[in-house]
Amino acid sequence: MIGIALRTLRHRKGAFAGAFVALLCAAALVCACLMLLETGLRGGVAPERYAGTPVVVAADQYVRQSVDKGDGETKTKAKPLTERAWLPASVADGLRRAPGVSRVVTEVTFPFGASTGHGWESAALTPFTIARGREPRAAGEVVVDARAGLAVGAELRGHRVVGVTAQALPSQDTVFFSTAEARRLAGHPGKVSAIGVFGTGEVAVPEGAVVHTGDERGRLEFLDAEQARVSLISMGGALAGTSLLVAILVVVGTFALSVRQRHRELALLRAVAATPKQVRALVGGEALLVGVAAGVLGAGAGVGLGLWLHGTFVALGTTPANLRLVVSPFPPLAAFLATVGAAQVAARVSARRISRIRPVEALGEAALDQGRLPWWRAAAGAVCVAGGVVLVAVLSGLRTEAAATPVTMLTALLWTVAVTLLGPLLARAAVRVLPLGAAGVSGFLAGRSLRAAPKGLAAVLAPLTLLVAMTCTILFAPATVGRAAEEQARAGLRAGHVVTGAGAAAVARVPGVEAVVPVLRTTVRAGLDKYAAQAVAYDRRVLDLDVTAGSMDAFGEDAVAISGTAAARLGIGAGDPLALTLGDGTPARLTVAAVYARGLGFGDLTLPYDLVTGHVDDPAPTLLVSAPGLAAAALRAALPPGAEVSAVTGGPTGGAAGGPTGGAAGGGANQQAAFVALGLIIAFTAIAVVNTLAMATSGRARELAALRLAGTTRRQVLRMLRLETLGAVLVAAVLGTGVALVTLAAFGAGMTGSATPSVPPVAYALVIAATAGLALVATAVPARLVLRVRPAEAVTGR
Incomplete structure (x- = not known):
């Protein structure tokens, strides 16, 4: 065969x-x-900064938890920390005394603008050497790498350049400070971020420390x-x-x-x-x-x-x-x-x-073609409908984006499969209500053609419905969460200005400033589950989290406020204890002071600012300022040079929207990457639409030729095909929109508490218009090629 x-x-x-x-x-x-x-x-x-160091010792960068497998055995699971874990500097003293160790080099790492800051003590790790100038010796002095383009004596963020290295790392800009200044700026007194070990002996480290060699050094770096x-x-x-x-x-x-x-x-x-x-x-x-x-x-x-x-x-x-x-x-x-x-x-x-x-x-x-549906196809369609109903119920109960996103895609796909399997029945029902007969001769022919071949219409409906359903689901699921986050943040944010690059005390001294709340964004874990969190010095004149249980009056050093969604997931309420692991791996045992409703806008957890400030990589806060009647320009003029002030205009301020409060949905770059990847699926589906319509039109050469021999003009045939395509697009738009709405309603009910999805009319209209445009082009091009053949030759197949 x-x-x-x-x-x-x-x-x-x-x-x-x-x-x-x-x-x-x-x-x-x-x-x-x-x-x-x-x-x-x-x-x-591959390591860069640690490339010249054979062994690097650092704190464990994972949260680890033993899980009972149910047969008497336990399994240890690990999840990465989101902030860098730090080691006590005393570990280096023990390593220096180890046999075979010739040299031990400690370092601290911290963000310095777009660069990475270090103490000059750790220059030997790469190694870095001075090409011009000298090493930094006092506060206010820095050494920059060869790629910085700065000369000795230049200024960099309020610091004077005293040296330039002969080296530069491929993917990171490096700035060196004096050892004492670097440790002060890093904000972790008595601790180091890593320890480089040189020598031939085997390195034994205390509990909580991990030895890194080979490419493991790159993962640490x-x-x-x-x-x-x-x-x-x-x-x-x-x-x-x-x-x-x-x-x-x-x-x-x-x-x-x-x-x-x-x-x-x-x-x-x-x-x-x-x-x-x-x-x-x-x-x-x-x-x-x-x-x-x-x-x-x-x-x-x-x-x-x-x-x-x-x-x-x-x-x-x-x-x-x-x-x-x-x-x-x-x-x-x-x-x-x-x-x-x-x-x-x-x-x-x-x-x-x-x-x-x-x-x-x-x-x-x-x-x-009678359009009859085989029993097995009808049964499979019914099973898919039942499965879709089950997935809708499951999706409406999911509260986290990581869990809901794959189920959302699967739900939309399963409903589309059901539409495909039941396509002939849906096609026969659709052609009875399409008003094609009102479009003259071409409309009459289009209506008769669709009624005579419901299976042909069903074959075209499948990719069109898939395109509309998948595109609407992919585009409007993030919009649904984003709209809810914006609404919550807008309702809860009382601040008039956002300030960066200045201290809270300096801002509070400006006349007209009523309250200042410093905010840090981080991620914590309860067990192994990750939660977006904000750390604030809470002031209800700046923030209103919409407390539903407990009181923010009890929000202090050992307290935490939690969103209703996270509270339900963890099974806790006001007054209950909550064990957390901070971003750098530090354990914290807190008491729930309050449960609030605006988790999408302000994060699942709200922590005390003083608790978190020493456990993040970048301790520079964003300041939310309440200053009624004070213009942004006046506030900026009263602050030290380098401070940036922007007015809160009521736009996207919540964390889900990428604003200062640090909400639930993650960064914009990750969302863009997801759109790029999911866009490939949309592109593939669009290709399938063009492909199917082109095949369907090319396969009707005999039929179109017979119409021409019966006296139908070329223009009438083309218009008939356009009307058929538009009719198919209309039916697919209804079916695809229905699939997307059912899926988005369940997604919204779980993620935002509202079953009303956010569907911007302009974006939706563009989706339908793009689908219709693709379909018309995919029909018109092969149709014109087919109609070039003489009708008699097309009918005989010669």
């Missing part, structure tokens, strides 16, 4: 071109996503790389699974359309005594050949797509440049096998009905 399948492909290239394109895109998308996943699992980070690895694992896995599900759905539809267009040919084979097994083998052989060719080319293209994705994430700042992309045979091989498997599944499903009918009925089946 492979030989026959090869000859079939050779003579019917157009019928299989659509399936080939769909499979090729699917292989590329799955391969690229798997490359991200493998990078997260196996990616290494670039803590954001470890966070990026975790993000790539979750993003790559979720996107690979979503891509594969979308690919199977698209490819099944494409193959079904291809088989339907060849129904007469396959029916003739049944009529001349071909067995069902032979017909399935023929279609399976065709799918195997197309799948192998598309899988090989698509897997190769997927490697390039993976490189592009990695480069894009680096440019967005979500992935460090030194987190090397892992390129191995696994992702292309897995993508190839998945593509071939999807092609086989699609072919078997598509050929099932034609291969099982009796030979005498085969030609009749080919000639007449």
